[in-house]
Amino acid sequence: MKTFIRVVELWVPDRTRMRLEFGGGLYGEGLSAFRDVSEDLHFGYDEGLPGKAWASGHPVILTRFTDSYFKRTDQAIAAGLTCGVAVPVFSGEFLQAVMVLFCGDDEAHVGAIELWHNDAETSHEMGLVDGYYGTADMFEFNSRHTRFPRGFGLPGRIWKAGLPLIIKDLHDARSFLRWEDAAKVGINLGVGVPYRTGTDQTWVLTFLSAQATPIARRFEIWVPVSWKPVMMEWAGSRWVLGA
Structure with a gap:
């Protein structure tokens, strides 16, 4: 494959x-x-x-x-x-x-790659910088005429979270606002990665693919394990956890 x-x-x-x-x-x-x-x-x-x-x-x-x-x-x-x-x-x-x-990709392998951008000084929405869509002409047209507020759609959700995001079934994910157009060309999986420059420039890179053409054989997202400070107390002969 x-x-x-x-x-x-x-x-x-x-x-x-x-x-x-x-x-x-x-x-x-x-x-x-x-x-x-x-x-x-x-x-x-x-x-x-x-x-x-x-x-x-x-x-x-x-x-x-x-x-x-x-x-x-x-x-x-x-x-x-x-x-x-x-x-x-x-x-x-x-x-x-x-x-x-x-x-x-080719006629038998469908995929798309997009770059979205927000300049906080000029807009509260994220717009498409450019994208490759292969033969998915209508999906491309609608994407180029769509803007996402923070927290909406795949780019907007990644923008808000500030973390990479994977959506496995786009046609069942109503948070993916372009799901109907994506379903028509067979695109059903999305991966997005945020990228910040300075304090007011946010970029989001998205990869979209069909079942027959996975983006990659495996994608993993790793996040820091939450932790809290631990206080140790000396109990005569050894250290123990404090209250």
Whole structure:
């Protein structure tokens, strides 16, 4: 079974911190040629998909490789890849890595990837920056003309929670406001991840897929275990829990 996400790459700063070099990757079946080309590449600031995410300081989605800033167009098309997204990872002002995901679909494999954004200074809603929808034309049209308040729809719920979210059955989830359009094209599963820059910029990256084309073979969300301070008291010869 093919998955919607076909490739995962990590790009890390080189010794000079002026360029990004290949830091590892996972490639699906039949993608060895694309991997071989990628391993020898370097990207400068604002160059290629990894460099564009570095310069932007937030996730970047590329829905078409041809006639774009993408550097591996021929190899990506030959490998059946149709869109990509890059997510920069910063520690303060310093870039630590850029994660790049490449997705692929065809007439038999349906999937969508979206990037939503809210600027708190100008709006109380989240709008679509861009998205890849393959052959789901009507779903794309409605998505591009939809905005979500905080707490509504998949992007709005992730925005409010500030945490990743998985919805397994979109057609049964009335909180997914586009469920009717999604059901018509077979999309029934959604995964979303929030990304904040500063205090007033929120981005949400969503992956939507059909039963026959899962986003990935496995998705897991891990959260910190709740804890509370524990007071210890000395009881003559040993420490014991305090009241």
